[in-house]
Amino acid sequence: MQKQSKRLSNWFAAGLLAGCLTMTGCFAGGTDGPELSKVTGLVTMKGQPVPNVQVMFAPVADEGSSRGRTKEDGTFEVYYTLERPGAVRGEHHVQFESRGADADAIGIPRKYLIGNDGGIPVNVTAEGPNEFTFELSK
Known part of the structure; x- marks a missing residue:
């Protein structure tokens, strides 16, 4: 026993x-996980840079989203995790969110907001450059 x-x-x-x-x-x-490509860009409204806006790249293939936040000049870079910059390669729907005191003043059109079915379709490639400019018009 x-x-x-x-x-x-x-x-x-x-x-x-x-x-x-x-x-x-x-x-x-x-660094385990899907292969990523560097993704950067610019967010504008009425031709002006939009600061302090969350940018989310949601892949069509359910691989996990990447997020970033715009700087004062409207530029951003997205991250898959805190340690892994980039986004999964393939088709994405890009959505946006603004929080805090400036949220109403910024006035992102509803069709672009995180949580809606829409978003802007983009393709993240291995070859790049994956530099996107988003004009959030009404």
Whole structure:
């Protein structure tokens, strides 16, 4: 009985170690995951740069979205994770969101907002350049 208990204990320890290693690999923020391409761009309304707007690239293939925020000059770069800049290659619908005190003043048209069915269709390629200009007209 003692030998069987020791074997079960060894199997439990081995399983626990394997589980911990798997979780470490999943949550360590490494470079595993889909191939990405660098994506940058500019967001404007009425020809003027739009600052402090979230830009979301949502792939048609359910691979996980990439997001970025516009700077004062309206430019942005998107990130798949905090450590991985870029977006999944392929077709995307790009949507936008503005929060805070400036949200109403910016007035992004509803058809472009995150959560709506719309968005602007774009294709992110391996060859690039994946530099997009979005004019958010009414």
